[in-house]
Amino acid sequence: HNGGGGGGGGGHNGGGGGGGGGGDGDEGNGNGKNPHNETQGWCQSPETCSSGVDTGKCYLFKMENGQYLGYDSRPGVKAYTAGQDSATHHMGKFRFCKDQNCTRGCAVNPGEGFAILDIHGASNTGAEANNFLDAKPNGGHIGKTPDYSAAGRFTITKWTCGKYCLGGAGNQGVGPTCPSLEPALTFNTLDAQSCLPLTLVEVPCDVRDRKNNCRWDKTPGSCGPGDSSHCHCNK
Secondary structure (H helix, E strand, O other), X not given: OOOOOOOOOOOOOOOOOOOXXXXXXXXXXXXXXXXXXXXXXXXXXXXXXXXXXXXXXXEEEEEOOOOEEEEEOOOOOOEEEEEOOOOOEEEOOXXXXXXXXXXXXXXXXXXXXEEEEEOOXXXXXXXXXXXXXXXXXXXXXXXXXXXXXXXXXXXXXXXXXXXXXXXXXXXXXXXXXXXXXXXXXXXXXXXXXXXXXXXXXXXXOOOOOHHHHHOEEEOOOOOOOOOXXXXXXXX
């Protein structure tokens, strides 16, 4: 089956006399090229790099216009847009959820679908906190839903250096929609490869967690609160 070696007696496993190796065998008896996926029947390189994204972290989405994605609670809008915070716009603090309980500690890899939970609520009142981003398609502006089963299914991948691109699971993508200067987002059902470039900014999920003290330190010798140029990360 695997093609005997050149020398000794070639049994089923391709006995090992001098020189000649086993045959083409890609099906995994140790000589195969894909020993880690024997049961799948197709070749896949082993994953050696991390996405850097997991379900135990919280993120801000800094969009390409320099603004953070957040919820615009005006009655005529009620959608996520990349705009400035105001009395009606509150930046989202997002978690990626592979299940309804948003189980922590799961890696989020390209092509794997997840829902997005927004821990923040609307400006002024905080209404509709801990809701999911919904699934509006084809120009409909993605908004909020408390129902996990109605949540949109997203994917994310590394993009250009330091950035990610937010797409859709299955046979749909994610793209911008109006307004132009502070765009909302929508699922594109006819373009599965569309995605929105963004910068993920990791932030504490719980602003009252004392472990937040260990997230970064000031550079030794700097005075006062400083800015990001005076900090180094402990993570």
